[in-house]
Each structure stands twice: as C-alpha cells, then as structure tokens.
Amino acid sequence: MLKTHTCGELRLEHVGQRVKLAGWANRVRAQGGVVFIDLRDRWGITQAVVDAQSAPEAHAIAEKVGREDVLQIEGIVRARPEGMANPNLPSGAIEVEVHLLRVLSAAKTPPFDVSSDGKLDEALRLKYRYLDLRRQRMQRNLILRSKITKAIRDYLYERDFVEIETPILFKTTPEGARDYLVPSRLHPGKFYALPQSPQQLKQLLMVAGYERYFQIARCFRDEDQRGDRQPEFTQLDLEMSFVEREDVLNLIEGLMIHLVQVAAPMTGCQLVTQPFPRLTLQEALLRYGTDKPDLRYGLEIVDITDLAAQTGFRVFAENAAAGNPTRAIRIPNCGNYSRKQLDELSDLARSVGGKGLAYIALEAGEAGQVKSPIGRFLTVEQMSALIERMSAQQGDLILISSDTHATVCAVLDAVRREFAARLGLADPKRIAFCWIVDFPLFDWNADEQRWDPSHHLFTAPAPEDIPLLDSDPGKVRGQQYDLICNGYEVAGGSIRIHDRALQEKIFGLIGLDVEDAKRRFGHMLEAFEYGAPPHGGIAPGIDRLVMLLAGEPNIREVIAFPKSQQAADLMAGAPSEANARQLAELHIRVVKDD
C-alpha cells in the first residue's frame, strides 16, 4: 500500500508514529520556510507540514504543489504546537511532519473549487462529474447511498429474502411509460425493451416458488425529466408470496425506520412519526389536495361548501349547485399581505388550472380590519361562521378555492406547498412518512372510452369489491398502497392477481381483447395456470429515498452520473450517433426529421 493510514484517522494517540499518507492536495498554504498542505482522501483531511530546515528536498517540491495534485507523504505524526490545533478538523490536534514528499500525479488547475461545496452551474458539474464527485457533499451522498443499500440488503437477508437478478434486455409492454428499445442484430426488425421495472419477472419468481424475493434493480423509463425523475433509476424491487397487505406494509415500515436510523448519524435526519399514518386516497385529497401529502406541516384543507352555498357570491353558489366543492386553507400570520402579494397567489392558482383564489385577510391587532373582495357578498353572520369554521384568528389569511374537486385539490395543494416554502415549514432534516391506501382500481379514460388501470394490470381488487367489477368498475378499490415521504412518492405496490380468470376479466375491462392479452402477456397468463401463489409486493425508489434522507432537493445529488433534463450525459456525450456499420448490422435506417 502507498499509505499506512487514511487522512481521516490520525489522532493524538498516533503521535510519534512514522506514517505514509496519500491523497489530493485540498489546499496549500505556503508560508516561506514552511508549507502547509491539507491532504485529502475519502476519509478526511490531515495537515502535512513541510519545513525547509528539516526537509529541504521535500520543501522544494512542496513549494510547487498545486491544488488537486496527488501526493504521497512520509513522516512523523506530531501534536500541533500549543494553540495551533484546528477545532474544525477531526484530525486537527495533530499534523504530519513530512520527511519525504512525492507527487504521484500532477493536476491541472481544476475548472472549479473542489474543496468547497459552493454553488455551481449544473452543466459544468455534469461535464466534470468526476471532479464534482470529489466534493464533500457528493462524497457524503454516495457513501450514504452505499450504506443505505447495504442496510436494505442486511435487513432483507435477515428475513430470509433471496436476491435474484432479472434481465435488462426484456420485452416491450405498450402500457405505462415509454420504453427504451434495443434493436436486435439477430432478429431484423425486432427489439428488446429495457424494463420499466421487473414487475412481471418478480411475479413469475413467485410462481417459481421463491416466496421472498428482492433486487436492487435498475429501471428505465423514456419520459420527460424532473428533479425526482431520471431516465434510469434504481428501485428496491420486492415481492412476497402468501402475504396480505399488512405483511408488506409492516415489513417496509420496519425497513424505513431502520434506514432513517442508519442515515441519522451522517445527516441528522429525524423520523417525525411512527407508526406511519395511513390515509385513504380520498382522505388525502380532501385534507391535503394531493395523493402525496407532505406531513411535515399542517396547513390542512377545510371544506366550507355548505357555508359558501348560502352566500351571495355567485361563484360559490353556482359551484355548490353543480355539486362542486368550496374549500379553504388558513395561513397563520399572513393577514397583512399586500394586494400585490395576494394577486400573485391568484397567479399561482391559475398556473395549476384554477380560475383564481378568493381570500379573507384578517389584519392583526385589536382594530384589525377584515379585507376580502368577496366580503360584500357575505352577511356578518356568514363571515363569522366561516372564520369560526377555519379556526382563524386576527392576523390570519384564509385562501379559498371553489371549482371542481380536481381543480380545488390542485389549487390548494399548490397553495399549501407554496406557503410551506415561504414559512419555512418543510425542514429537510425531518422525515415524515405516510401510507396512502384504497386507490380505485380503474380510472375512466374518456378519450378511449374505457377503463385504465390506475396502478398496473396485475393489481388485485379488494375481495369485497369483486362483484362491482360487473356493475360499477369505477367503485372497485384496488389492493394498492403507496408510501409517501415529505411529499414524494417513495414506494408503490399492491397485492397481485394470481387467478387467471380474474386477470382475464381485468384485461377485458381495460379493453384488451383475448388475442392482444395473449400476445403481450401470454407468458403471465400461462404461468398463472401452473399454481400461482397469492402474492404481493412493493418497490421503493432508492434514489428518492436517499435524496430525502440526505436532505437534498433532487435525485441528481445522489446519483453518481445522472443525465441532464434532456436525458443527456454531458460528460461522455451520450446519446451519440452510431456509425453506418453498426446501423447496418442492426438493420436500422435513420430517418431525418424535417
């Protein structure tokens, strides 16, 4: 080894030892007769001291050392002189008196400062990702990710799960997200698809009798990017046989609590509540306006449809008559908002499809006025009933949306998140999980005049709702569950259909005829005829989970080599053109768009 110790481990107890260290020059402070070099490796920073008197050769080299040069030093660990310790450095009580200094690899001046976590242009970070990854923030995040992955494996191996790999080259499934296709050289005109998730394969592993399977699986979806969505991402894919919903939820809840404990020493994250609250989808929409509520803060939605219906404000009355709701959120201590600020909130509402946002501002103080553009349509009694319903006090702001259920949800969800940000309510160190259950099995697709699966094709209906499949499919609940954390969906799963007849019935309802179904899923249907156990599973998104545990705002921060929003690798320059020979072998002709 070129080093006897890491740059993070030397302490007072090592004083007097002869050591070899190697790493990068994090910062260099030349001070005439003595040069200080902060030597950095994955484990930390140790100060090397090169003295012109005692080590003239090393000193001559040290004077020319630049940032990010790769160095090896040999010397003696010594306590720093009285008053010279650096309390900001774990190794700050000691330093290494250098006798020998070697430059193992000189570095060009890097395009940005590797020794700090300061703000940088995203494109620059991605172009020089290997330098970005040297920075402390990214080192911490990737090491955290590794610890989380190991903790997941440990947890599941302890519970007798089997880790099994499934193919990356698989079959296209027209449902769901857009597939990434891989042309076949041996089969002209045919394509593999990269898996959107190993969904079918893990169910087949249940048919195969493994009973408890998991995989840290790479998944691919050719859809537009977001801060929490990359074209390739990693799921903990998991499936169990002979289980019911409770078994899966309990297993995962235990795992998540464990992962927070694993991450906490590195990131200071804290679990907000356990056991995890459970909300039905409907409840989540009514109270938070979204199927992925952030429970780190309140700002809950309150229904005021009955009160609004009685007022003289036409929008409220007409909506109530049409069966549409009016709901509101109380924002504490924002009753002094200016007209301009309130107008901006209407813009926010419009940006998510609303027509506007009514407000009642209760100015602070004894003499505080009630300001509201709809005030003149309400009697004094109606106004006070509304204020009471909202539990509002002087100084509060009430924001009201009246529209279709879906629009009211969208508007008040946006309002809620906006004020959480403005009021600093979403502390990234706090981790608030909740389960969402009781999803409808189908959504009505008005364009195609048919039912679409709201989760996926293999989700089992709630047993008591099976009769409704014939009479009222929209009312059938699926045995589906989502795990939400801090406003992000971090896992989704379900109990699956293991009965061929029921599966065929579902195919029928979503407009797949028998021939179609056989062509696409014949292997599944056939497998179900050979003794399929009842089974179910879930797939937590590891990128999102690590992002949240790390307190990061997007998943690029926890992925070593992420793609840009245009799904490009800015470092290597992917995607790139294939040459004529490659294309010919693959039986591909590229068509230029106009």
Next chain:
RNA sequence: GGCCCCGUAGUGUAGCGGUUAACACGCCGGCCUGUCAAGCCGGAGAGCGCGGGUUCGAAUCCCGUCGGGGUCGCCA
C-alpha cells in the same frame, strides 16, 4: 409539446441603452517559519452562449437558436 428562470474572465456574481465591462475567489510572479477561507505586494485573464435585427450607439431592447434548471402535460 406549453409556460417560467438562468447563460458576462477558470469559478461565483455585479452591470440592464453610451463604463478603459466591475468585484470576490482562483491563476501567474514576488515577500513571508505556524498557517488552516493564511496574509501582503504586483500581474495576466472576458467583450458578455451562438446567429440575426432595432438603434448614431447593444452585455443591456426584439426575434431565432443552443445549453442548464424549474414546472404543466407525460411518468401503468
């Protein structure tokens, strides 16, 4: 595909119709034996992503385009 924000020395920013295009860090040279965001002195380095237009005059205004980010659609 729509909407919004950003693009100025190596980096982060300022400048928003007339400036020798500014500041900090970094870089180069010098001084310095206890620094640790070292300090002090001196210096080099951009014509403002790219293309076009408006104007006497454009980094500043307009159009297009490229790149990055956010968001709606999309993501079973």
